[in-house]
Amino acid sequence: MTRHGFARVIQALLVAALGAAPSVALAHRPSYEECLEGSDFIANAARARDNGISKTEFVGRMREDIELIQAYPPQLRWFVQDGEDATFLIGQAEQVFDAPRSPNTHQAEFLASCSARILGDSQTPRSRPAAGAR
Numbered sequence: 001m002t003r004h005g006f007a008r009v010i011q012a013l014l015v016a017a018l019g020a021a022p023s024v025a026l027a028h029r030p031s032y033e034e035c036l037e038g039s040d041f042i043a044n045a046a047r048a049r050d051n052g053i054s055k056t057e058f059v060g061r062m063r064e065d066i067e068l069i070q071a072y073p074p075q076l077r078w079f080v081q082d083g084e085d086a087t088f089l090i091g092q093a094e095q096v097f098d099a100p101r102s103p104n105t106h107q108a109e110f111l112a113s114c115s116a117r118i119l120g121d122s123q124t125p126r127s128r129p130a131a132g133a134r
Helices: 003-019 032-050 055-069 083-098 103-118
Strands: none
Touching: 032 055, 032 083, 032 103, 055 083, 083 103
């Protein structure tokens, strides 16, 4: 798949997810279904990385798509109902490129972090300092 083709796939997935969005706002907390869908998106980001997509290209396209999606009312958006959601999703995608691991590992890490957001835990597993850390 070409880079241009992959970018279109990303855009199509984000736009298609809008149609599956719940009609009621989730008070800035994702549903478990959204976390599962987001984890698939992050696994696909890792696959795109493995196929040669650069961080700049991938994240740049994501930012453009998120900007486009923000034209819709928050309750119709998938995973970008507010700036915090966008920051979370972009941050997770950047991790795919900054700390490359297998798609399944990135997917599992995203799901754990997203699940913490469901519970309202503001310190996701990736942001907690390890015992004895700097």
